[in-house]
Amino acid sequence: MVLLYLxxxxxxxxxxxxxxxxxxxxxxxLMMLVFPFAVSMEIRNVDLxxxxxxxxxxxxxxxxxxTASGYFNLVEVCDDPARAMQLMDxxxxxxxxxxxxxxxxxxxxxxxxxxxxxxNTINGTKGSIGAGYLTSCIQRYYAENxxxxxxxxxxxxxxxxxxxxxxxxxxxxxxxxxPALIVIAITMLTxxxxxxxxxxxxxxxxxxxxxxxxxxxxxxxxxxxxPYWLVAFFVLTACLLIARWVFGYTCAGSVGLxxxxxxxxxxVTAGMGLLISNYSDNAQQAMFVTWFFMMVFMLVSGIFxxxxxxxxxxxxxxxxxxxxYYADAMRGIYIKGSSLADxxxxxxxxxxxxxxxxxxxILSYKKTN
Amino acid sequence: xxxxxxxxxxKRYGTCQALERVSLDIRAGEIYGLIGPDGxxxxxxxxxxVTLLLPDSGHARxxxxxxxxxxxxxxxxxxxxxxxxxxxxxxxxAENLDFFATMFGTTVADNYENIRxxxxxxxxxxDRRAGKxxxxxxxxxxxxxxxxxxxxxxxxxxxxxxxxxVSRKEFWNMLYRIREAGVTILVSTPYMDEASLCDRISLIxxxxxxETGTPAAIVAQYPHRLFGVSGHPxxxxxxxxxxxxxxxxxxxFGSEHHVAVAPGTIAPDELQxxxxxxxxxxxTVHEIEPNIEDCFMELAKKERQKA
Numbered sequence: 001m002v003l004l005y006l007x008x009x010x011x012x013x014x015x016x017x018x019x020x021x022x023x024x025x026x027x028x029x030l031m032m033l034v035f036p037f038a039v040s041m042e043i044r045n046v047d048l049x050x051x052x053x054x055x056x057x058x059x060x061x062x063x064x065x066x067t068a069s070g071y072f073n074l075v076e077v078c079d080d081p082a083r084a085m086q087l088m089d090x091x092x093x094x095x096x097x098x099x100x101x102x103x104x105x106x107x108x109x110x111x112x113x114x115x116x117x118x119x120n121t122i123n124g125t126k127g128s129i130g131a132g133y134l135t136s137c138i139q140r141y142y143a144e145n146x147x148x149x150x151x152x153x154x155x156x157x158x159x160x161x162x163x164x165x166x167x168x169x170x171x172x173x174x175x176x177x178x179p180a181l182i183v184i185a186i187t188m189l190t191x192x193x194x195x196x197x198x199x200x201x202x203x204x205x206x207x208x209x210x211x212x213x214x215x216x217x218x219x220x221x222x223x224x225x226x227p228y229w230l231v232a233f234f235v236l237t238a239c240l241l242i243a244r245w246v247f248g249y250t251c252a253g254s255v256g257l258x259x260x261x262x263x264x265x266x267x268v269t270a271g272m273g274l275l276i277s278n279y280s281d282n283a284q285q286a287m288f289v290t291w292f293f294m295m296v297f298m299l300v301s302g303i304f305x306x307x308x309x310x311x312x313x314x315x316x317x318x319x320x321x322x323x324x325y326y327a328d329a330m331r332g333i334y335i336k337g338s339s340l341a342d343x344x345x346x347x348x349x350x351x352x353x354x355x356x357x358x359x360x361x362i363l364s365y366k367k368t369n
Numbered sequence: 370x371x372x373x374x375x376x377x378x379x380k381r382y383g384t385c386q387a388l389e390r391v392s393l394d395i396r397a398g399e400i401y402g403l404i405g406p407d408g409x410x411x412x413x414x415x416x417x418x419v420t421l422l423l424p425d426s427g428h429a430r431x432x433x434x435x436x437x438x439x440x441x442x443x444x445x446x447x448x449x450x451x452x453x454x455x456x457x458x459x460x461x462x463a464e465n466l467d468f469f470a471t472m473f474g475t476t477v478a479d480n481y482e483n484i485r486x487x488x489x490x491x492x493x494x495x496d497r498r499a500g501k502x503x504x505x506x507x508x509x510x511x512x513x514x515x516x517x518x519x520x521x522x523x524x525x526x527x528x529x530x531x532x533x534x535v536s537r538k539e540f541w542n543m544l545y546r547i548r549e550a551g552v553t554i555l556v557s558t559p560y561m562d563e564a565s566l567c568d569r570i571s572l573i574x575x576x577x578x579x580e581t582g583t584p585a586a587i588v589a590q591y592p593h594r595l596f597g598v599s600g601h602p603x604x605x606x607x608x609x610x611x612x613x614x615x616x617x618x619x620x621x622f623g624s625e626h627h628v629a630v631a632p633g634t635i636a637p638d639e640l641q642x643x644x645x646x647x648x649x650x651x652x653t654v655h656e657i658e659p660n661i662e663d664c665f666m667e668l669a670k671k672e673r674q675k676a
């Protein structure tokens with residue numbers, strides 16, 4: 001009875017708030033419609049400047065084959081290397097391809113091709129991936145145009161590696177990001193809302209008025225969690241539907257399992273939110289501390305950079321990061337169709353951290369000063 | 370057994386001693402006033418008694434229940450109205466009342482008689498959000514919420530701060546009627562004029578209780594004769610009075626100055642002649658009865674001299 005009434009009060013307050021219901025709707029929509037495009041790691045439109053000192057049919061064919069790949073945007077073809085450098089200095093060029101004057105002769109004789117590649121690595125990812133594309137364009141060109149039996153092993157041993165990408169056959173970055181964005185959206189909403197909710201009760205003094213009633217703290221805290229549980233399920237549903245209608249993606253595994261992990265994640269983030277609010281006196285403090293943890297969690301969660309490529313100590317930290325487990329499980333289920341048997345370690349990690357957070361939150365919610 | 374017993378309670382925040390060995394004994398069914406300026410420790414004492422704060426040392430009992438050990442039992446029996454309006458501003462009047470009734474495991478209908486008189490005044494606005502009420506109505510709603518579960522002890526922390534004079538008077542009338550139902554009321558206030566409305570009072574200053582008794586008894590203990598002096602210009606007159614060695618204390622009090630003199634030293638007409646001779650030609654002096662504020666000033670000064 002008391003529990004139901006506390007819940008009713010939370011919902012009334014939630015829907016009467018001028019911002020919260022709108023945010024709960026706008027946030028997942030924005031996350032799903034804008035970010036899959038914006039946070040793409042695919043590199044396109046690398047601005048290319050070519051210094052062609054050869055000016056032969058062969059050299060212009062090379063330039064053509066590079067631009068035809070679709071990754072490059074040909075800015076200029078010039079003769080002067082200094083002019084190309086100047087363009088790079090002015091940020092007009094991401095990569096410079098230099099073709100020496102004996103290019104066509106070397107190609108005929110099957111010698112090493114006299115070409116140079118320079119990349120601008122101010123944006124490291126764009127630079128290194130751009131250089132990779134450019135090298136593979138040149139190699140392909142050499143393979144197609146060199147005499148069938150080269151006299152010298154100019155290009156080194158020739159390997160024909162063919163890759164097959166499982167689960168995301170076309171390396172579609174958006175498909176890779178959809179479950180990750182769901183993870184971010186849910187973690188943010190359920191991390192911030194309960195913390196700010198409790199702190200605002202503190203700021204307005206209403207928490208004292210509750211504290212002088214015989215309501216026990218377990219019931220009070222539970223009533224702060226349940227509404228955000230529902231908000232998170234709503235957000236998850238909205239995200240999955242948008243992914244289906246807009247991008248045509250479906251979950252490869254069990255949708256129920258995604259809800260299960262989401263429930264586990266709320267236990268963690270809402271528990272953390274309550275914990276932070278117990279130690280904060282006002283909304284700014286709670287906001288900043290929550291934001292700080294969210295940033296750390298996100299950056300070392302494996303969402304943007306693979307955990308396996310982090311140094312050992314950073315990898316060790318990720319075991320304390322609830323988002324690591326949640327993100328890993330959600331991606332596994334959504335893209336690969338993992339079952340609970342495959343991701344049970346994630347479930348165990350998430351639930352352990354969640355139980356610890358909630359217990360700490362309940363214990364620390366007491367009368368001090 | 371008293372309704373509220375406070376025994377040598379101390380509380381310290383860092384280097385600030387909020388309460389130092391405070392003892393009180395409040396009888397069932399009386400309106401007890403805790404009178405003192407801001408920062409005297411009134412709210413800290415309230416928070417200890419309503420089980421929101423743990424004392425560093427000492428014991429306190431509400432209706433025989435210990436505030437630390439039996440806090441849950443105390444919460445069922447008391448009503449608390451904090452100094453700051455702390456109901457849900459985004460819930461309506463009726464929703465707030467229902468909410469607090471439910472939190473205490475009861476309903477508004479069961480206790481309607483208990484709050485009818487006060488609630489009837491705000492009932493026309495039952496569907497208005499609490500945040501949109503005027504100050505006086507907020508106070509009535511808060512009192513209703515504190516009374517809805519039929520508490521036997523009511524704690525009102527500065528209930529009249531920021532409330533206009535008419536509403537204050539009305540509020541005190543409500544308190545008298547609540548008292549008639551047998552409820553013990555502990556009320557704190559920084560307004561000395563409200564002290565005389567209480568059955569008994571304690572004066573509190575910097576965490577110390579400096580005097581306890583009925584307002585009449587405290588006034589009767591005033592050791593000096595008190596003169597009301599008025600004249601123009603007022604401030605130079607005050608400075609002149611303070612320069613004189615034969616007067617004990619001199620405070621500005623509204624349009625008058627209150628001057629304390631040792632009995633048998635100087636008569637009012639004698640003082641008036643001397644003041645007029647000093648250049649304040651329109652000055653008048655007459656003997657007055659001391660009020661609680663005069664007593665407080667006197668006691669606070671003594672307390673400071675002791676420390």
